[in-house]
Amino acid sequence: MLSIDEFINKSDQLTVYRDFRAEAINNLADRLTVCIPDLHLLEKDEKDDFWNGQDANVERFLGFMDFLYKLKDSEKIDLEVIQVGDLYDLWQAKGFTNLIESKYTDILGLLKELGTVYVIGNHDFGLIEVYKELGETFNRKLRHYSKVDKSLRVMYEHGYQADFWNNKEEWSGILGEGITKIIGAAEFLYPDIDVDLGNLWESVKRPFSIYNGGLTPQKNPGFSVHEYTDYYIGRMEKYNSGDTTDPYGPAELILAVVGHTHNARLVRKEKNEPKRWIYYLMDCGSWVNGGHEFGVISGRELAICKWG
């Protein structure tokens, strides 16, 4: 398996993004794993870096795909590519997948040749919902896992599940149900309302986090705060203690990989109760708003890299 340094040295376009790099105690995956975050194809607004007149951005992403395809096809590197949701922007693309497939033949064709695993996001979960009764999901799934020695080590989700406004566990009682329904209905009119409300909430909390952070010695400035940390560590703890209905067998989850926020971050958090675990949350960033980041996992190593 290529180490992350060996991977980066394969191309002068590759660098580690903002020193977001770590090494876990145990192996995370049994092959080199590349995690591609949000693309929002055919969102068709100022956030859509692949829309008309932005050929340089399209070429940059295709260059990245060409690089991965060469690794897999010519160099026979054992590579898993996971797209962690919001590949399509079905909220905005009139004509469902049809126009996206027509517009982005090269991007979608190369992703398919790479054997990409598709996790759905809040902007493309229709690919599962619309066809649920027919049992057809076009290889899309709600979440994906990496296993080592038959044990789950990494969980991949888009991340919207953790949003304050989408996470029903945050609410309780009739008031909570009502608010969740209102936010859900509002998303049809303004799809990003959940993200914007979440950002508003985070902006309220941030001054307090900064105040607390200023009093705490920072051993590794590469690690950052993330609003989903507690949610995903809670999820991983449930799996690891067997407190889940998902029939995936033994779990030693130590890393959750997400996208959704368009803001790349790597978080490390140590828990000592009931036993010592070191958990990681890797937010892979995005390929919108000028972003061109992605996550990489190799053995015990994990990093957020950028292309170009």
Next chain:
Amino acid sequence: MNWQMVSQKLGDPDLVPLPEPGTDLSENARGYKGCIIIFYTKRQPVKQGDKLRFEEVVYKVELCKRK
């Protein structure tokens, strides 16, 4: 037939139905009400130098004889 040739000639399609269950997402159908034609398209690999690229091709056409 390349789909781009069709769309340049006839413009944007009026009908873009959901893909059929059991097919690849890249296999789509596009229709023109005025002409009563349905084009079935899929993605096909092409080589551009040493690079792998793709184009959409029409692999089936249905012409409706009655409205």
